[in-house]
Structures are given as structure tokens and as C-alpha cells.
Amino acid sequence: MPTSATKRPGIGGRTLGLIISTTLLFAVLSLLSQSFLSSYTMFVISRQMAFYVLIALSQAFCLVVGQMSLAVGAIGSLTTIVLGLGLETWNLPAGAAVVLALGVGVLAGLLNGLLITRLKIDSFIVTLSMMFIYMGLRSGISGGSPYKVPESFRAVGQGSLLGIPYVFLLVAVLLGLVGFMFRSTVFGRRLLATGGNAAAARLSGIETGRMVVWAHVLSGAFAALAAVLWASKLGSAAPETGDDWLIVSFAVAIIGGTGLNGGVISGLGIFMGSAIFMLIKHGLVEVKANPYYANSFLGLLILLAIVIDRVRQIYSDKQKGT
Amino acid sequence: MPTSATKRPGIGGRTLGLIISTTLLFAVLSLLSQSFLSSYTMFVISRQMAFYVLIALSQAFCLVVGQMSLAVGAIGSLTTIVLGLGLETWNLPAGAAVVLALGVGVLAGLLNGLLITRLKIDSFIVTLSMMFIYMGLRSGISGGSPYKVPESFRAVGQGSLLGIPYVFLLVAVLLGLVGFMFRSTVFGRRLLATGGNAAAARLSGIETGRMVVWAHVLSGAFAALAAVLWASKLGSAAPETGDDWLIVSFAVAIIGGTGLNGGVISGLGIFMGSAIFMLIKHGLVEVKANPYYANSFLGLLILLAIVIDRVRQIYSDKQKGT
Amino acid sequence: MLELKGVSKRFPGVQALDGVSLMFAPGEIHALVGENGAGKSTLIKIITGLLQPDRGEVHRDGRRLRFRSYRDSLAEGIDIVSQEIEVIPESTIAENIMLDKLITRGKTGIIDWPAVHRAARACLERVGLPLPTGTVIKRLSAAHKQLVQVAKALAADARVLLLDEPTSSLTEHEVATLFGILRDLRDKGVTIIFVSHKFEEVFALCDKVSVLRDGRLVGTKSLQDLTRKELVRMMIGRDIDRAHLGRLDAERGREMLRAERLVRKGKVENASFAVRAGEILGFYGLVGAGRTELARVLIGEDRLDAGTIYVRGEKARIRSVADSLERYGIGYVSENRKEEGLLLQSPVRTNITIAVWPRIAGRIVRAVSRTKETAIAYRMIDGLDIRTRGPEQKTEDLSGGNQQKVCLSKWLAADCDILIIDEPTVGVDVGAKDQIHRLIWDLAKTRGKAIILISSDMPEIVRIANRILVFRDRRIVGEIQGVDDPAKSYAELSAAIGMHLH
Amino acid sequence: RKKTSVEPIAWYGMMPHPYKTEVRSGVERFEQETGVRVLKVVGQQWTQDNENVNVEALSTKGHKAFSIYPGDPAGANALFAQLRGRGQIVVSYGAEPDLPTPVAFTVATDIKAAAMTAAERLIEMMGGRGRILNVLELVTDINTKKRDDGIREVVARYPGVSIIQTISDMTQVSEATVKIQSALAARMDEIDGIITTGYNPTIAAASVLTEWHRDPKRKQIRFIGIDTGETVLQAIRDGSIDATIAQNPPGHGYISCLLLQRLLDGWTPARDYQFIDAGIVVVTRDNVDSYAAEVRKITDGIAADLNAKYLRPPQ
Numbered sequence A, B: 001m002p003t004s005a006t007k008r009p010g011i012g013g014r015t016l017g018l019i020i021s022t023t024l025l026f027a028v029l030s031l032l033s034q035s036f037l038s039s040y041t042m043f044v045i046s047r048q049m050a051f052y053v054l055i056a057l058s059q060a061f062c063l064v065v066g067q068m069s070l071a072v073g074a075i076g077s078l079t080t081i082v083l084g085l086g087l088e089t090w091n092l093p094a095g096a097a098v099v100l101a102l103g104v105g106v107l108a109g110l111l112n113g114l115l116i117t118r119l120k121i122d123s124f125i126v127t128l129s130m131m132f133i134y135m136g137l138r139s140g141i142s143g144g145s146p147y148k149v150p151e152s153f154r155a156v157g158q159g160s161l162l163g164i165p166y167v168f169l170l171v172a173v174l175l176g177l178v179g180f181m182f183r184s185t186v187f188g189r190r191l192l193a194t195g196g197n198a199a200a201a202r203l204s205g206i207e208t209g210r211m212v213v214w215a216h217v218l219s220g221a222f223a224a225l226a227a228v229l230w231a232s233k234l235g236s237a238a239p240e241t242g243d244d245w246l247i248v249s250f251a252v253a254i255i256g257g258t259g260l261n262g263g264v265i266s267g268l269g270i271f272m273g274s275a276i277f278m279l280i281k282h283g284l285v286e287v288k289a290n291p292y293y294a295n296s297f298l299g300l301l302i303l304l305a306i307v308i309d310r311v312r313q314i315y316s317d318k319q320k321g322t
Numbered sequence C: 001m002l003e004l005k006g007v008s009k010r011f012p013g014v015q016a017l018d019g020v021s022l023m024f025a026p027g028e029i030h031a032l033v034g035e036n037g038a039g040k041s042t043l044i045k046i047i048t049g050l051l052q053p054d055r056g057e058v059h060r061d062g063r064r065l066r067f068r069s070y071r072d073s074l075a076e077g078i079d080i081v082s083q084e085i086e087v088i089p090e091s092t093i094a095e096n097i098m099l100d101k102l103i104t105r106g107k108t109g110i111i112d113w114p115a116v117h118r119a120a121r122a123c124l125e126r127v128g129l130p131l132p133t134g135t136v137i138k139r140l141s142a143a144h145k146q147l148v149q150v151a152k153a154l155a156a157d158a159r160v161l162l163l164d165e166p167t168s169s170l171t172e173h174e175v176a177t178l179f180g181i182l183r184d185l186r187d188k189g190v191t192i193i194f195v196s197h198k199f200e201e202v203f204a205l206c207d208k209v210s211v212l213r214d215g216r217l218v219g220t221k222s223l224q225d226l227t228r229k230e231l232v233r234m235m236i237g238r239d240i241d242r243a244h245l246g247r248l249d250a251e252r253g254r255e256m257l258r259a260e261r262l263v264r265k266g267k268v269e270n271a272s273f274a275v276r277a278g279e280i281l282g283f284y285g286l287v288g289a290g291r292t293e294l295a296r297v298l299i300g301e302d303r304l305d306a307g308t309i310y311v312r313g314e315k316a317r318i319r320s321v322a323d324s325l326e327r328y329g330i331g332y333v334s335e336n337r338k339e340e341g342l343l344l345q346s347p348v349r350t351n352i353t354i355a356v357w358p359r360i361a362g363r364i365v366r367a368v369s370r371t372k373e374t375a376i377a378y379r380m381i382d383g384l385d386i387r388t389r390g391p392e393q394k395t396e397d398l399s400g401g402n403q404q405k406v407c408l409s410k411w412l413a414a415d416c417d418i419l420i421i422d423e424p425t426v427g428v429d430v431g432a433k434d435q436i437h438r439l440i441w442d443l444a445k446t447r448g449k450a451i452i453l454i455s456s457d458m459p460e461i462v463r464i465a466n467r468i469l470v471f472r473d474r475r476i477v478g479e480i481q482g483v484d485d486p487a488k489s490y491a492e493l494s495a496a497i498g499m500h501l502h
Numbered sequence D: 001r002k003k004t005s006v007e008p009i010a011w012y013g014m015m016p017h018p019y020k021t022e023v024r025s026g027v028e029r030f031e032q033e034t035g036v037r038v039l040k041v042v043g044q045q046w047t048q049d050n051e052n053v054n055v056e057a058l059s060t061k062g063h064k065a066f067s068i069y070p071g072d073p074a075g076a077n078a079l080f081a082q083l084r085g086r087g088q089i090v091v092s093y094g095a096e097p098d099l100p101t102p103v104a105f106t107v108a109t110d111i112k113a114a115a116m117t118a119a120e121r122l123i124e125m126m127g128g129r130g131r132i133l134n135v136l137e138l139v140t141d142i143n144t145k146k147r148d149d150g151i152r153e154v155v156a157r158y159p160g161v162s163i164i165q166t167i168s169d170m171t172q173v174s175e176a177t178v179k180i181q182s183a184l185a186a187r188m189d190e191i192d193g194i195i196t197t198g199y200n201p202t203i204a205a206a207s208v209l210t211e212w213h214r215d216p217k218r219k220q221i222r223f224i225g226i227d228t229g230e231t232v233l234q235a236i237r238d239g240s241i242d243a244t245i246a247q248n249p250p251g252h253g254y255i256s257c258l259l260l261q262r263l264l265d266g267w268t269p270a271r272d273y274q275f276i277d278a279g280i281v282v283v284t285r286d287n288v289d290s291y292a293a294e295v296r297k298i299t300d301g302i303a304a305d306l307n308a309k310y311l312r313p314p315q
Ligand SMILES: Nc1ncnc2c1ncn2[C@@H]1O[C@H](COP(=O)(O)OP(=O)(O)OP(=O)(O)O)[C@@H](O)[C@H]1O
Pocket: C011, C012, C014, C015, C016, C034, C035, C036, C037, C038, C039, C040, C041, C042, C043, C083, C387, C396, C397, C398, C399, C400, C401, C402, C427, C429
């Protein structure tokens, strides 16, 4: 099992299976292609992985407290619009626009969280409604056209340090912090406990309602961060940002071992989940898989990665059992 | 509470709130617009509702046993392709092609169910992978082109009896049967028990694994049925059928009171859920809501409908409390 | 004749059963006792096919039984009341009882609900539970759910009936009814295996007893030739004192909590009482008397409709459990460990330390100190003798009684001035029970805590409480002072709740 | 109750999208020039289902004529037939529905011809030889096949040119970015030119190539795309990419409404069904700031010939 309100120094459960699958995939790709180990390939793969990690985290924060958010993409989209308005329409300095955009993401998450806890309506319906609301706002405000961003704004999304994308470095640090938070801080532990068993957590003096709100706030913040970095990478603030995040957010988080029923998360797992997801996608292009059937291969490979994990698990249970 | 407990002839919980919301919406729309009560409007609304019901049921069968299916749309899509192949490429008689297509839907559901129970992998990942696999197959096989269907095949999807679309009548009957099944048959109760508490169900001698497989089979069958009827309505078998079912399937099922954690379903609730969903969509066009913001209004109105339900619930709890 | 031949079962890190061979005869009630974690539940699960043994065989009348699932066991006429209460929450009482034998109209698969309800009502009446069969089960208290489970097993007409602590949440009254039924069944030749930590029950009901220790069979004895003391010694290898732990002089203690005319509509009516530092105040009453509801109001989990709570002499406004814990130092040990007590998927350590995290966290980043955390966990594991592989074991894998100990240790660790303890020894073995009693008593005596003890276990409450409030129908109907003469206290308590002891 | 004052013509756009905004500008031009009011409705999703729900709702309101983008070439025909059954006139714009179709006119880009033009220009830029990465957009769209066929036909004419890889199935810019990046990473030494024939991949390719060409050591990769998002035009101005194909969305809106108005006035179609090619313009650095005028000229040309070429006067 991944971190569940604990600090287990070893690498447990699903994560180990994912590491095996990822390593296999990596080895196969390096053998198949000379260009795979090139700096450009590593650059684009690691940067894209970083985005998947951010999107997955945005979902994982909600999953951890036993909630979900259908609005992650919509929040990303709304954030992008606000960023675009700030940069193009209001001509704000980049820093101010980014803060504003992140603020909107946080607010949107806060709103989700408050509606859920105050009205006591389940997260699915609230975030579904809010998804529609935010999506309407973004098309209403933007009319569907992208905003220009200044040249300087692109530095973070497109730049790199010793060949490693800034975005990747940033996300690696964040992921480490998030892992630490869940493993060791009172706050993170309380989030996990809320998702593990809300009644027990409440009766242990944890304000579970507040934890749920916090989870949505963090979810909003990470969605917003992903959106801002994406705009920086793309070189424009495009309203359709976030439209395909929903499935990715769940897929990467859950392949990475985040529990659908709350209380379980693994930072390393999410990292590996995004690696698997990206490597499979890249691999399919690399081997010139028939593009019409590409999705089928993607599905098969995801399934295979999880089956490898199952087999490993059954085998290790046997070892321990006898 | 919706059906789950037995022998309660009354209309409970969420469903009542939905009926109130639907009635309100209906009244407002009739007052706002002369054309709303026209037979054509009723025709198109009721037919579209019927499709929402089918899609929601396809999801609800999985939800009821505590699972989910991300593959409902993909199964619909695959079914459509097989139908198209049958009708256009292999020149089968309409009946045979329909049976074949439904069979494929059932098989796809069966495969999902078997993978989940045999490999003991959670439904999310299995159906996610299968979604990709089925989606790849459909584009691979069809190459993206829609298939032609013979004129005669369109009768069911486009025809009506006394102004009521056949599709609606069919779905009304099916919904009644499904409701009856969950209320009064051993099979239905076993499905509900499996979702309500799998451990308890097992202790009552229910083979919960088999119930899960059955749920996915039924889910596949209903997705396939929706797809076949859609092709009949559309007058062609279009590969992109099903691409937008995922959110709709969850939204309508859950607005209709199906429990996300299993064990709770209400046929009437799903019907009302689809009515709300459709009336809101229709209403927004009817009142010429700013189309760019239409999604926002949709979200707000869904939220409002649920809030009405909450208020009713709190009020009735108070009544009971004293 | 049901026979186990050399049954062994190993879980990661623990040998739950080790070569157990046992015979159970028809027409006998066979008790199975042992410390928490001795392997009783595992044994029962193996008989019913819920678990597969690593080695050994189960025979019935000379045939080897090989169950692949519980369904096969039902077909063989073997039924179980499991230790953990498992119900279908959204379903009615009737359906929960009849789920494995729903009555249909002919062979149609269509359920005849009126008939189902009728049959269920008959079962309920048998166990003396006068509730409407259409009640949704999630609304019932733990005790009522347990009775429903018992009713369900009795309805099965089983030839072999396995009861894993069926009385853990029940009071005398229901227990007496149940025993009547079980004796009837025995006389009809049913094989009954009865797991319990309550020796009064074992001696009152059973014919034979088998003792398990660390997964091994210590021996099987006829209960007629056995004294309680001998049984305890077989089980834990030492004697246990059951005498009252001694008077607590609470009169000099400060008044910590006072309730004045508390009302929670439909649950609590007009409850007034006070508890002092260094005192243990008992709440006794039949199941459903409203004690738990009162506790929930006190800790802010449920809204108070009227009345006033004073903490340390000052009027308190308790809005949430967090409030009650942080501002007023009130802790509450829930009676329902599975649903409200434990994070089952988390390690034992997390569950023990959850309420003290803020106290052992660093100042700035608020990181919980691992060293302190583990130290606390070990202290509790040793202090309460929790049988676990270590603080990192998943709580779900512990035996029922050991889970209960984890639940209690959370609040011992939290070190609250006011502690409300709801049914602390449900499913706990005699040795551990004694230990827990001493711990609670010691908290009051030497640490000056104010303790409210909610218990349906009369000997327990008489043994350690200083003063006992008796609850009936959501009201406090009496108060029993003093602890000098247990026999007198028993009589007074029974009289107060309006029943006679056997 | 509201008084019924229904606009005679209703225009339906699939969803908020730069393409629809441009089409809408053509519709607005039509309104200004003719004084005829048009109800402009935009849907929420790019699906036939969503279109059906919205258009069916519109149909109940009694508009006489509709300008509609066919969401699914086959499926839209059922909707069109339904409207026609209610005596409402429909012109399809933006894409051609499956034939035979109940509509009398389609006003759209001839996509195969456009793809062929694009391929010709790309090969010309590549100096008549080299390897092409062919980026298609949707796999569930029959038009994708037509574009692919067009490109392959042109490539077949040049012995020194080949398609190194085809990638497809990208409904979002982000998805397109991932795939184009992966293809570029996998075959950076082989690819000489990239052609994209959908909006999202073009935006994605523009941003990927802008980044790629920022490093002067990297090999120059020729590119042509389709559509004129701001990102794309900016990349052309920068010289980061070479060219794109401008379609004529204002013309789609303007001419379709013009046709509807004529039909309402009693003009009848000259033939059962006619496809009106709204034309394209290749945009390069040379005309990046003036191509709109060229596009407008095409529109005006078609409008001038409309009565003579496509219609019969009212009896
Ligand atoms: N699923 C499991 N995984 C790992 N260990 C387990 C599992 N189930 C039981 N155990 C271990 O097996 C041992 C025996 O457990 P069992 O539940 O049979 O005890 P018990 O005698 O019923 O105790 P109690 O009186 O507390 O109910 C315990 O040490 C327990 O921790």
C-alpha cells in the first residue's frame, strides 16, 4: 500500500509494480530507438510528465479526503482566461497576472469546498455543476479566442536548467513537498484521516468539513498552477486548456495508486503513474503504431502495467504467507 | 431515500425533490413560451430524454453494485460500428444486425466484468483501459466514416405512436421493468445487496463476483441499446456516437439519486434526472440565454435543483424531528 | 459430527492457527474461548469456507468439506453470526434477515414481500426485538443490528450454528432470550459453536469448552467439571481478580462537567448530572436507552436542543468534537469501533496517535515527530498488551478485541481531563478486560480524570464506577451510590431498569 | 407571454470557438447589409447530440430558415430532413454533409482541394524532396480521410517526397502537442516538413516548432497548417513557421445567409444540390497582415455570381 496516514520508508504496494513497469517500458524504448535517449526527447517527455503530475495532484487532493472534483479542467480553463485577461487586456506585469490567476483557482476550489460542506451535497454534483459554470464563464468571457502572452512570460514553461525543464524541476520539488506533507505534517495526516474514515476522524477531533474545504482549495491551486505553466509553455492563454484534463487527472492519480475511496496517496506513485502514461503515449508514436488503433494499444498497455503489479502482489503475498 | 428499502410504495428522498424541481421548470417553460407545449417540442424533448435515461441506466447498473464504468460511451461506439458493418458492409437484415450489435455490447460488458472480478483490479482502471481499447477499435475499424443504414431501420428511432416517440415508450417500459427488478426480484435485490455491503452480501450466500459481472453485462447491454436506437434516430451509424456519454451518464444517474457508493437506485429518480437535464438544456435555448454563458446557466440550474431537494429534506427532517 | 483435523492458517507475520484438531457433536453447545487474537474467528471462518486453511481438513459426518465460498457452507446447513456486524445499510430489517432465503412467488424470482415481512417478523419476535420489519437498518443501534444478525442466523434452520461473540453488544435481557432459543436448538440436535469472552455466559449456556492460545488448542473440557478460575488459567495462564477496585474519593474533586436539563429531541430528555475530577460515573441502561446519544450531545457531535453544559464551572458552548477536545479537553471513545473509531486501512500507530498529533508536532512546519509517535504507540501496545506485529501493522488485520484496545488507547494517549468511554470492553478477553478496568480506574484515582463510563455490562460497571446513573427510555430514572456490595448493586440496577435477573 | 417576433433566419454554431466567431462576423455583415435579422445561437459541445438538442429547440420557435454546421456528416442529414419536414429551409455551412442530403446548398471549403494545395506548397518549400510528418486531427471524422487522401495523392506525384509517419486522433491542443512533440523527438533527423490539416494540431505544431526553432543548431523544419489562430499568425510573423491555409469562415456565414434570404424571397436552387467552394488563401510572411482582404475578395466574387450561377429567379 502507498502512504496511508503513515510514513513507511520502504516503497510499498502499487508503486513498486509501477516502477517495474516503467523500467521495462523505458528499457524497451531505449533499445528500440536511438533518438529516445536524446536530450530533446527527454526534455519533452519530462516536461509533459510534469503537467500530468500537476493535473493528477489536483484530483488526488480531492480523492484523498474521499471526494472527487469534476471541475479540475474547468478551473484550469477559467484560470487561463484570467491569466490572459491580466496579461493582454489589463496589461498587468507577469507576476501580478500569475498571482491573480492562481488566486482565481484557489477561490474556485474554495467555492467548491464550501458548497459541498455547507449545503451537504455530494462532491460529484457540486463539482459537476461548477464545472459547467466555470466552463460557461470561460467561453462567455473569452468568446473562445486565445489571449496573447508576452515573450518574457514563456521563460518558465519553455526554459530549462542543464537540459532539465524548469517545469519538471518545479514539479519534482512540489511533489516532494506534497509527499512530505502527507507523510509527516499534522495537516496532511488529517487530510488522510478524513478520507480514511470521516466519522472516526471527526470523533478524533479533526474538523473534517474544514479538511474537505482545504482539499478543494489545494486542488484548485494545483489546477491553476498547471494552467499557468501550460500557458507559459504554449506561448498563449488558450481557453480550451483543461478540456481534456478530467480523464487524465483520474487516470494518472489512480494508476499511481491513489485510492478512489479516500485515505490513500503516494507521491512517488503519481510520479510513476505519469511516467507510465507518458511513456506509453510516446512509445506508440515511436513505434509508429497505427494511429487509428493507437487508443487500443494505450488501453492494453495500461492494463498490462496494472496486471504486472497484480502479479507481483500475488507473488509477494505468497512469499510472505508461507 | 430512493428504492433500496422495500415495500415502500411512496416516493422518497431525492426523487420527491426532483419532481418538485421538474414541475417548477416545466411550469416556467410553459409560461415563457407558446411553442413549449406544442406536440413537436414534446416529441423532441421526450425522445432525447429517453436516450439520457438509457445512458444513465448503463452507468447506474455499475454504480448499484459499487462499481463504475468509464467504458459506457466506448461500448456504445463499438456497438454502432458493428451495427454499421452489419447493415452496410455485410448487408444483414436489420434484425440480425441489431442482435449482433447488442451481442457485442453484452460481450464488451462481460469482458469488463470478468477482468474486474478475475484479476481483482478495480473497475476504474479496467474500464478506463477498456474504454481506450474499444475507442481504438472503433476508429480503426471504421476509419472514421459513418455507415449508412437502410430507410426501414429508421422507423423505431424516428417514429411515434399518438405523438409519443417509440423510443420514449420503449424506455418507459424498460425503466418500469428495471424498477420492478430492483424492487421485487431476487436478482435485483442481490445486485443492490452487493453494492450496499459486499461482505454482508457474501455472508448471505450471494456470489458478489457474479453479481458484479452481471452488472457490467447489463451496463453493456443498455449502452448497446442506446447506441442502436441512436443510429436509428440519426439515420446513420456514426463512429463518434458515445463520445459525450461519460459525463451525461454519471450526471443523470447521480442527479437522479443513484448512490455513488452502491446499493441505491431509483428508476423514477433517473427518469426525473433526465427530465431535469433535458428541460434545462431546452429551456436555455428557449429563453435565448446568452449561448456563450449557457453552460454556466446549466450548472447553476442543476445546482439549484439539488438545493431545492436539500431544502425539502432539511424541512422534512425538522418536521419529523419534533 | 463436525471435525477439524490438523487445521493450520498463517497470515503474514503470524501463525493464526497451528494444527488444531477438534470435534463438535450434534446436540451440544461448544464454547470456544481464548485471548484476543488466539485464532477463534479464524477457526470459524475456516469451517464456513470464508477462509481456506493452509493445511488440515474439515470433515462432517466422515465427509471432507471443501467450500469454495460461503454459499457452499450455507447449502451444507452451516450458518454463522460473524463477529463484525455486517448489514446491508440501505435495506430493511426484513430483507437483511431474509436475504439468503427471499420468498418468491412460485419459481418466478419475483419476491413476495408480504410473505418476507411476515417471516422476518416471526424471526424478530423470536429474539424479542419488537421493531417494525420495514425499518431501514442503518438507523438501528449496534445492539439492534447485532440482534438482527442473530435473528437472521436463527432463521436459517442450520444444522451447525457458529456464533462469534453474538452477545458483545447485548444486555442481559436479550441474552436471556437468545439462550433460551439456543438451548431449544441444542435439544433438536443442532451443533452449536459459541465464541464469547463473557464467562458467565459460557458457564450458563455451554456444555463443553475448548481453549485456544496463540493458535494452538490448549484443551477441551466439560464445563461441569470446571471452575471459572481453572478456565481462566487455561486461557491466560494466571488468575484474575474480579473484586471491586476500591472506592474513589471524588467528593473532594473539582466539578469538571455539569449538565442541566439537556434535551435532544427524540433522543435525550431532561438529563441532568455532574461528574467530578477523580470520579467514575457510570451510565447504565438497556440497549437504546439514549446513553450514547447523550454522550454525542456532550461532545458537540449532535446539536443540543435545550439545556446547558458547564465545564469546570463555566458555561460551555461546544460546537464540534474538535471544539470539545481542544477547548474543553473532553474525549469520547465511541462504542462503534469499526464505523466511528478506527481508520482500518491505516497502521496501528496512526490510530493510536491521531488525537495527539498537534501536541507532538514541530512548531513551524508542524511535522509530527516520528520518534515520539512511535514511542507513544509502543507504550500503548505494551500497556494494553495489544497483539500486533508492531505499530506499522494495518489495523484491519488485528483481531476484533485488539482493535478495541487500539480504539481505547487513542484516548488514553490523548490525555483528556474529561473522558467519556462508551462500551470500552466489547469483545475484549477477560485478561485484557481486567487490565482495561484497572487502567480506567487508575486514570481517575491517580491522575484525577473525570470519567463517564457507558456500559451495558453490569459486572463491569459495578466493578469500577463510583456512582451509576440508570437510563430508561431516554431519561435518567435513578442513581445508585456506592460500590460496597456488588450483589446489592446488581439488584438495585435490575430493579431500576425494570427487569429481574435470572 | 412574449409576443412572437421571431427572426426569419437562425444561424447555429457548434460551440464557442475562433472559427465560429469568424463565421458569425460574416453573418453580422449580412445583417448589416440586408437589414434582415438573424438569430445567432452557439452550442455547448462539438457534438451532433448537442446540435440536435439545440436546433430542435430552435425549430419549435418558428424560424423559417437555418444556417447550420453539420456536426456529423451523416447524422446531420436526419436533423436536416426533420427541419425540412417542418417546412424549414436549411443551408449547410462549414462542412459537407453525406450525400445525398436534404439540403440544397453547402457553403464550405473544399477540404480535399485545400489539403492538396497545402501539400503542394509544403513540398515546394521543401525544395521538392524530403520526408513529411502528416498530422491529421480527428479519427472519427470522414473529412479526415479526404484530407489524408488529398495529401497522399500529391505526395505520390513527387518521387523524392515521402510520408515518414502519420499521426492522428487529437481533439485538443494539449493532446496534439504531446503527439507532435513525440513524433518530432522520435524522428527529428528524418522529418523535413510537417503538414497539419486541423485547427488544434496547427496551434500545437506552431507552438512546438516555435520552441524547436528557437535553438539555432536545430534543423529547419518546413511547415504548413490550416486556420489562422493568433498563435499561428504570430509564429508566421516571427518566422518560426512558414505558412498556413486561411479558410473563409466569414464567407461561410455571409453566403449561407444570403442564400437563405434568396430562397425565402422565392428564388429556387438551380440544381438539386450544389456545393459552393468558399475558397482558401495561403498565408505566408508576405501576406500575413493582408490576407483578410484577399479572403473578402473571394466572398464578394461568389456573392456577385450567386443568382446567376446557383439560383433560378422566382416565378
Ligand atoms: N486478514 C488478516 N491478515 C493478517 N492477520 C490476520 C488477519 N486476520 C486475522 N489475523 C491475525 O490472526 C490472529 C488471529 O485472529 P482472530 O481474529 O482469529 O482472533 P480471535 O481469537 O477471533 O480474537 P478476538 O477475540 O479478538 O476476536 C491475530 O493475530 C490477527 O491479527
